Amino acid sequence: MKAVRWVFIAAYLLVAAVPLVWLFVTSIKYDIDVTAEKVKWIPNPATPKNAPTVTFPPTVGQSWLLLNDKAYAQTEFPLIHYFINSLIVAFVSTLASVALGTSCAYGFSRFKIAGDKDWLFFILSTRFLPPLAVVVPILIMYRTLNLTDTMFGLILLYTVFNLSLAVWLMKGFIDEIPKAYEEAALVDGYSWMQAFWKIIVPQAATGMAVTAVFCLISAWNEFGFALILNNSQKAMTAPVIFKYFLGRTTGVPWALLAAGALLYAVPIIIFTVIVRKHILRGMTFGTIKQ
């Protein structure tokens, strides 16, 4: 029984890890070696013999440096440009989501709001609203307001998109803070706003950080709306440029893409390790507590 267990775990870990390792191996190869009909786990540093006059990347491992080179990728900007766009969009929208979500969650947690049950149900249901039921009007709305092809448009959309998650997660965290803390502060002459800033915000800081990580990851990874609303390479986020490369029939710069993909995955891996204790809560809207 024990052996079966270990074999199963080991097999699964292997299947889970091999793609990432292979991605790394690919990222340090020559493109011509990537598409060779032979499995090579260790890249050959020698320049391939029958290579075309210009072999990319010029030396093994150099695809990582080419991330900042637009000529090789044949895009308007170097790959790193799209990563920076993703970074800006993800960070700004996360800040907005967490701020709005925390204040909204506090309101629902501490005050009697007319129809609060219905509002909370509505907030939750927006998360399950299939994007395809709203994507067409949002596209038209964005065209009318000139928000297509802008980073601001994406930031606004991701903020709202993550808001339902932020409200639900933060409500869970704030509900856990004893009301006696604020009541004591109010008795001491604090106003509600002061109580919110000086009692709730510090107490809920962990919760806000966890919520922020989830918002960050979902904004960082979002693809569908970015594809539809954002077609100018100036404001394009990284997932859309990956799709652009994958859609090419020839001339896919595999080594560069592998390096880019790995670079794009690294922050997510780090964040996953940081919030591992809260992942279940985040993925199930705080309905299951660990």
Added chain:
Amino acid sequence: MDQGPRKVPSFFLLKYGFVGPALVLLVAFNIFPLFSNIYFSFTDAESDLSGMKGVGGENYGTVFNKPMYGEAMRTTAVFTVVVVAVELVLGFCLALCLRDSFRGRDVVLTALLIPMMLCPLVVSLFWKLILNSNFGLFYLTLRDGLGMQDPPAILERSPLVAVMIVDIWMWTPFMMLIALAGLNSIPKYIYEAAEIDRAGRWTVFLRITLPMCAPILLLAVLLRTTDALKQFDLVMALVGENLSQTQTLSVLLYQRAIASQKVGEGAAYGFVILVAVIALSTLFTRYIDYIQRKQGKS
């Protein structure tokens, strides 16, 4: 609810100041598009809205009569059933394996979480490198390593299976995680009682473990189902929008309403899907309510 000093008039401003901005944004980006979507669905709108006119229920007729819409629904249903079932079984087995603590358990658990957090586009990218039938790792390993004559070119011959494989790779850990939470919530004394009664291993599994995990597993299934029904990213990245075999609901909508600019038709289609999904979501939210009430009691 609190018994605070809520009768003060300025209180009204204060509390709606807290909840207001978020609610306004959510309404603006959900309710408003929802209604304009219904409006567009009765018009012949194309990407350029000028000259758009009402066409009555024509778009709905198209949606229900054109075979591609029915096909997309079938593709999505097959996809959803297969991936959710496989993920459930694999995830539950993994959870059973990882249930007892051992050295390095935390590391294994953390490592297993990573796939589902990665960007689907990144995931598709390296799976394309692996499944490719010219230079893919999987293909070449089967051919050269295991000496298979004609290994399956999954990505080309059965692209839907390729999408399923990647989805299962990404989301099995999610099932595992929820199943693990379910397993951990079973009180120890029940097992001790079973031991005293000399219940066999299978009996314990079938009569205690499985039924006690069932509610939380159902929650996981519902969550995964609503997600799988929306499948878009993996199909777009691995196959693209034009192959009818892999056109899920979202991909077909993208192809019709965005790529082919049939806004009115797309809107009608979106609305039909919405009605179908609302039923499922209602089930889900009711269920969450039930779980929370149960949690509150215990």
